[in-house]
Amino acid sequence: MEHLAESHEHHPGPRLYITVAVILGVLTAVEVGAFYLELSSWIVVWVLLLLSITKFLMVVFFFMHLRMDDNRFSLLFFVPMVIMVSVVVALLALFQNLTR
Amino acid sequence: MAANTGILRRPLAPSGIWAWMTTVDHKRIGVLYGVTAFFFFMLGGMEALVMRVQLASAESTIVSATTFNAMFTMHGTTMVFMVVMPAGAAFFNFLVPLMIGARDVAFPRLNAFSYWLFLFGALLMNFSFFMNAFPDMGWFGYAPLTSNEFTISNATDYWVLGLLIMGIGTTAAGFNFVVTILNMRAPGMTLMRMPVFVWMTLVVAFLIIFAFPPLTIALTFLLFDRFFDTNFFSDIGAGSDPLLWQHLFWIFGHPEVYILILPSMGIVSDVLPTFTRKPLFGYTMIVFAGAVIGFLGFGVWAHHMFTTGLGPWANAAFAATTMAIAVPTGVKIFNWLATLYGGAIQFKTPMLFTLGFISMFMLGGLSGVMHAVVPVDSQQSDTYFIVAHFHYVLFGGAIFGITSGVYYWFPKMTGRMMSEPIGKLHFWLMLIGFNLTFMPMHILGVIGMPRRIYTYAEDMGFEPLNQMVSAGAFVIALSIIIFTINIVRSVRQGEIAGDNPWGAATLEWSISSPPHHYNFAVVPTVRSQYPLWDEDANVVTPPALPAHEEPIMPDPSYWPIVLAFAITMVAGGLIIWQGHAIAGLTVISSMGLLGMRSIFGWVLEPMEEEQRVSVHH
Amino acid sequence: MWAFLGSDVLFFGTLIATHLVYRGKSVSGPAEGILDIPITTISTFVLLMSSLSMVLALSGLQRGKMGEARFWLAATALLGSVFIGFQMFEFTEFAKEGLTPRTNLFGSTFLVMTGFHGTHVAVGIFWLWSLFFSTFNGKIHQGNALEVEIAGLYWHFVDIVWIVIFGVVYLVGAYGAEEHVAEGAHSAVAILGLG
Numbered sequence: 001m002e003h004l005a006e007s008h009e010h011h012p013g014p015r016l017y018i019t020v021a022v023i024l025g026v027l028t029a030v031e032v033g034a035f036y037l038e039l040s041s042w043i044v045v046w047v048l049l050l051l052s053i054t055k056f057l058m059v060v061f062f063f064m065h066l067r068m069d070d071n072r073f074s075l076l077f078f079v080p081m082v083i084m085v086s087v088v089v090a091l092l093a094l095f096q097n098l099t100r
Numbered sequence: 101m102a103a104n105t106g107i108l109r110r111p112l113a114p115s116g117i118w119a120w121m122t123t124v125d126h127k128r129i130g131v132l133y134g135v136t137a138f139f140f141f142m143l144g145g146m147e148a149l150v151m152r153v154q155l156a157s158a159e160s161t162i163v164s165a166t167t168f169n170a171m172f173t174m175h176g177t178t179m180v181f182m183v184v185m186p187a188g189a190a191f192f193n194f195l196v197p198l199m200i201g202a203r204d205v206a207f208p209r210l211n212a213f214s215y216w217l218f219l220f221g222a223l224l225m226n227f228s229f230f231m232n233a234f235p236d237m238g239w240f241g242y243a244p245l246t247s248n249e250f251t252i253s254n255a256t257d258y259w260v261l262g263l264l265i266m267g268i269g270t271t272a273a274g275f276n277f278v279v280t281i282l283n284m285r286a287p288g289m290t291l292m293r294m295p296v297f298v299w300m301t302l303v304v305a306f307l308i309i310f311a312f313p314p315l316t317i318a319l320t321f322l323l324f325d326r327f328f329d330t331n332f333f334s335d336i337g338a339g340s341d342p343l344l345w346q347h348l349f350w351i352f353g354h355p356e357v358y359i360l361i362l363p364s365m366g367i368v369s370d371v372l373p374t375f376t377r378k379p380l381f382g383y384t385m386i387v388f389a390g391a392v393i394g395f396l397g398f399g400v401w402a403h404h405m406f407t408t409g410l411g412p413w414a415n416a417a418f419a420a421t422t423m424a425i426a427v428p429t430g431v432k433i434f435n436w437l438a439t440l441y442g443g444a445i446q447f448k449t450p451m452l453f454t455l456g457f458i459s460m461f462m463l464g465g466l467s468g469v470m471h472a473v474v475p476v477d478s479q480q481s482d483t484y485f486i487v488a489h490f491h492y493v494l495f496g497g498a499i500f501g502i503t504s505g506v507y508y509w510f511p512k513m514t515g516r517m518m519s520e521p522i523g524k525l526h527f528w529l530m531l532i533g534f535n536l537t538f539m540p541m542h543i544l545g546v547i548g549m550p551r552r553i554y555t556y557a558e559d560m561g562f563e564p565l566n567q568m569v570s571a572g573a574f575v576i577a578l579s580i581i582i583f584t585i586n587i588v589r590s591v592r593q594g595e596i597a598g599d600n601p602w603g604a605a606t607l608e609w610s611i612s613s614p615p616h617h618y619n620f621a622v623v624p625t626v627r628s629q630y631p632l633w634d635e636d637a638n639v640v641t642p643p644a645l646p647a648h649e650e651p652i653m654p655d656p657s658y659w660p661i662v663l664a665f666a667i668t669m670v671a672g673g674l675i676i677w678q679g680h681a682i683a684g685l686t687v688i689s690s691m692g693l694l695g696m697r698s699i700f701g702w703v704l705e706p707m708e709e710e711q712r713v714s715v716h717h
Numbered sequence: 718m719w720a721f722l723g724s725d726v727l728f729f730g731t732l733i734a735t736h737l738v739y740r741g742k743s744v745s746g747p748a749e750g751i752l753d754i755p756i757t758t759i760s761t762f763v764l765l766m767s768s769l770s771m772v773l774a775l776s777g778l779q780r781g782k783m784g785e786a787r788f789w790l791a792a793t794a795l796l797g798s799v800f801i802g803f804q805m806f807e808f809t810e811f812a813k814e815g816l817t818p819r820t821n822l823f824g825s826t827f828l829v830m831t832g833f834h835g836t837h838v839a840v841g842i843f844w845l846w847s848l849f850f851s852t853f854n855g856k857i858h859q860g861n862a863l864e865v866e867i868a869g870l871y872w873h874f875v876d877i878v879w880i881v882i883f884g885v886v887y888l889v890g891a892y893g894a895e896e897h898v899a900e901g902a903h904s905a906v907a908i909l910g911l912g
Contacts, residue, residue: 025766028758028762035891049885055880059877063876072282073719080724087314088734092738275721278720309724310723310724313725317732318731338743339742344738348735
């Protein structure tokens with residue numbers, strides 16, 4: 001694991017991390033707020049999904065430093081994500097069919 | 101002084117039983133996997149012979165239905181998890197570091213740990229035989245047959261726990277090989293200069309780490325259903341859906357069959373150039389096709405479920421993906437054929453088995469594509485036609501490929517050649533026996549013989565073909581005996597091999613046979629896919645290094661075997677707990693503590709002891 | 718560690734998938750209505766902040782500031798423990814209201830999924846305390862900050878799994894009960910041209 005991990009020269013300071021954390025907090029608040037608002041369920045579900053994805057990506061890219069690391073790590077992580085999401089969607093579709 | 105992180109001193113001696121139990125050397129671990137796999141091959145073979153004796157005549161009563169069920173369950177489980185997978189592991193372990201110019205894998209102790217988990221998990225599962233709880237629910241363990249309601253004995257528990265333990269070992273090996281191949285290649289060995297076998301190992305390692313988690317979850321759900329009364333598969337009244345098990349199992353199961361076959365495809369791709377004296381045709385396409393097969397393999401799983409009522413859209417989607425996956429496989433076959441064309445073919449034993457692989461696997465692939473057509477599959481499903489298909493690809497494919505690898509690399513591993521005449525006898529007997537056994541099964545399937553039945557009525561017309569099948573099975577058995585004789589004889593008195601008896605091109609042939617424990621005296625710089633066939637290749641093997649100049653290698657450790665033992669005993673404790681709560685809890689907690697202590701011991705132990713003063717390469 | 722995390726994606730993905738597939742199919746017993754969003758919001762926030770403290774610990778160690786590293790490592794472990802505390806509270810409340818893994822599909826899938834997540838967090842806490850103590854005997858220092866970085870990757874992963882569980886299982890799940898999620902899933906399926 002060693003030589004691939006040494007590809008970044010400088011480490012971001014605390015300021016970036018605190019900023020990201022504040023944004024994460026705000027997004028969570030928006031999510032919870034959307035939950036309590038009386039909006040069409042369509043909108044709420046999609047807002048929640050999109051916000052969750054955003055939070056997810058922010059932690060991965062900033063806290064886990066993936067943005068600044070070798071591309072191979074991104075591949076190692078996102079290929080299984082693609083597989084997993086496809087499998088989940090397929091399973092959902094399959095099980096919807098069964099109850100029709 | 102060795103830094104002791106445990107009660108016992110760290111073992112540093114190079115030979116004896118204790119040395120083998122604590123080895124972290126990839127070559128020794130490879131040998132351990134290979135020998136163990138061969139042992140289980142015999143065991144699985146005997147399980148098959150019991151079935152064939154029973155089925156040779158109509159309305160036979162040689163074994164009971166329950167015994168027969170246990171035989172097909174364990175034959176399948178043994179062959180898949182305890183033979184073909186560890187045989188692949190034997191090759192990865194021995195060869196990959198040698199082929200990429202490395203001295204060992206990235207995580208040597210984790211490597212040993214994987215082996216011991218495999219062995220102990222396999223022993224746990226087979227131990228059930230002595231407890232009158234031999235698994236008999238099919239190698240794929242369909243719910244709800246496996247629930248408490250329908251399987252009262254512990255058979256399912258042994259099966260689930262044995263698989264979970266073996267699965268942890270396999271997954272750990274997957275991580276090890278991904279990291280090793282990505283990080284430890286010699287200078288100049290770009291990804292596109294690696295031997296195809298190493299590429300296939302990489303794809304398999306990814307398949308392992310992505311496909312085993314769904315199996316782990318499915319097994320865990322089943323375990324919880326049986327031990328803690330949860331509702332994942334078992335309580336139809338509460339809404340559990342047994343089909344969920346099938347989905348989860350096959351989401352694992354389909355990539356698993358690619359895990360089984362890709363190593364053999366890699367072996368064949370490296371044997372062919374050597375015995376045709378020309379480079380592999382279409383290296384890039386073969387590598388790419390292998391990667392595509394791996395990826396697409398995750399999208400075809402429900403073709404094992406065409407007869408479960410998924411609905412036309414699902415069936416059509418999976419039929420399409422299944423047909424698509426035949427394409428990269430076909431690309432490989434054409435490339436192999438093109439490699440043969442115009443080559444100076446030498447019909448040595450490894451080449452014979454490789455040719456056997458290509459032809460037999462192709463036949464199996466053809467019957468596989470037939471299954472992709474949903475209406476046809478509805479007829480073929482659960483008949484002997486399917487059995488014929490998967491034996492053609494798994495025996496005709498994986499086993500023939502592995503055997504080719506054994507004959508090819510035996511000289512490198514032991515320093516001696518295997519006997520050519522005995523090898524040729526082995527090949528022809530095995531080829532004839534194999535086809536005699538499995539070709540008639542196509543017909544049996546088409547005329548309606550179902551799978552997993554322990555006998556059949558006289559007037560069904562199945563008997564003549566079944567007799568042929570059973571006879572064929574004994575011919576296979578004879579060929580395996582001959583194989584064993586060849587191995588034993590060659591180890592003792594085979595002709596001395598030298599470093600590169602086949603005149604091959606890849607790095608493992610540039611060092612001594614068998615290699616020194618540090619593999620390479622000097623780490624090579626690589627400039628092409630066929631380093632030993634380069635014009636300026638230095639084909640003289642460097643002499644062994646004097647002891648004080650040997651590179652520092654990782655030292656043996658007992659933590660891997662201890663931790664593997666602790667984990668297995670925790671599983672055993674769970675089974676004991678079912679019958680005797682206090683005894684079970686005692687075992688679980690004491691072994692759990694041993695396990696935790698082992699983890700600390702392992703983590704705090706340095707990879708190599710500091711007491712030698714030596715010069716790095 | 719990235720390879721391990723890639724594998725763990727499949728692990729948690731399968732757990733979440735099973736839960737989603739069984740959504741709305743429990744024949745009896747409590748389901749999403751039992752989820753307490755306000756409390757879980759707090760615990761989610763705690764876990765998010767623990768990711769911040771983790772990365773601050775790493776940053777401190779990389780700059781050679783041992784005091785900072787120790788402080789933030791301990792903080793991360795403590796925040797993680799607070800999260801576990803909330804989880805335990807939640808599970809015991811559910812048990813009182815009649816939801817256990819045996820009760821129904823929701824109970825089995827939800828509790829096993831969050832149980833595995835909690836176990837991952839607990840392993841992480843253990844790991845963090847080991848690292849914390851190792852800063853005192855010289856085993857962890859600026860030169861081998863990679864060891865802490867790897868632990869950090871694991872810790873952040875456990876956090877992002879929770880982000881998904883909170884968003885998809887708690888919020889989407891409990892929003893007006895089951896039929897909305899089936900709709901959401903339907904729309905996702907329809908948009909992707911399946912079904």
